[in-house]
Amino acid sequence: MNSLRVAKVLNNNVIIANHPERGEVVVIGKGIGFNRKPGDSIPLEAVEKMFILTNQQEQEQYKQLVPQVDEQLIEIIGEIIMYITRKTQTELNEHIHIALTDHLAFAIKRAEQDLAFHNPFLFETKEIYPVEFELAEYAIRLIKERLGVDLGEDEIGFVALHINSAMTNRHISEVRGHAQLIADLVGIIETELHFTILRNSLDYSRLLTHLRFAIERIRRGEQVGEVDKLEMLLKQEYPVLYSLAYKLTKVMEQRLKMPVYQAEVSYLTMHLHRVAPANLQ
Numbered sequence: 449m450n451s452l453r454v455a456k457v458l459n460n461n462v463i464i465a466n467h468p469e470r471g472e473v474v475v476i477g478k479g480i481g482f483n484r485k486p487g488d489s490i491p492l493e494a495v496e497k498m499f500i501l502t503n504q505q506e507q508e509q510y511k512q513l514v515p516q517v518d519e520q521l522i523e524i525i526g527e528i529i530m531y532i533t534r535k536t537q538t539e540l541n542e543h544i545h546i547a548l549t550d551h552l553a554f555a556i557k558r559a560e561q562d563l564a565f566h567n568p569f570l571f572e573t574k575e576i577y578p579v580e581f582e583l584a585e586y587a588i589r590l591i592k593e594r595l596g597v598d599l600g601e602d603e604i605g606f607v608a609l610h611i612n613s614a615m616t617n618r619h620i621s622e623v624r625g626h627a628q629l630i631a632d633l634v635g636i637i638e639t640e641l642h643f644t645i646l647r648n649s650l651d652y653s654r655l656l657t658h659l660r661f662a663i664e665r666i667r668r669g670e671q672v673g674e675v676d677k678l679e680m681l682l683k684q685e686y687p688v689l690y691s692l693a694y695k696l697t698k699v700m701e702q703r704l705k706m707p708v709y710q711a712e713v714s715y716l717t718m719h720l721h722r723v724a725p726a727n728l729q
Contacts, residue, residue: 450492451492452465452466452490453489454484454485454486454489457486460482460519461477473507474507475498476500476545477495477498477499478526478527480498502542503543506542516553517549521595524594525545525548527590529545531586532614547614552587552591555603556597569630570604571647572656574605575657577608584607584610588603588607629700630663633659633699634655636695637655637720641724643724652723654722655719655723658715658716662715666706666708666712679713679714682717682718689721690717693720696716
């Protein structure tokens, strides 16, 4: 049997079906439920432009979500996910169907009630995840075109994090936590050195990139090469920056609940040296 058997039609774009190998599945696709009845057969070849949720828990969550969400939005999100998959050539974690649907439905409701929701790490997200940010811009633009609701740039940042979560198989809370941590580290740098870093400068962009990769290394338990001589030199030449770098690594250690290798302090000191004005070093 190379076909799906319709078990239940949830709406025009979502059905519950029986798969020949996977058992009961949730199938999402434009018009997949239109004029379908339980017992109808759908050839598997017709499912290539649709998504099948195979995880039991994800299925149950999605079934509960669908009746609360506008049908047109489900269709749009299907297009968005298809676009992301095609552009990145990445198999996305299927949880994105639930996470993005739930998030955007709530964001639209807030926008209609004129309740703005500030994104505290928008700039950092744009710098750290440029590919995801561009894909999120497409998503927000499509919603504006089809539904007439402008969710704004703050929301682009939130959607970018959801996209990164699906691409990297990391929970959204972890992705958001890392973006928040980077924003907080920048805040500490500015507070300690009593100056504001130019957000559009190349040095700032480099600093964010360094912090991102430092967090990734710490998360993976990856060690950077020891730099004993350099460490001694940096300690002597730039005591203020070295001390600040040490403080920042302790914050990372505490928030990530993982040890940070000493060499990270030296590398971070060098990046702070590029960012901080000469009179503050």
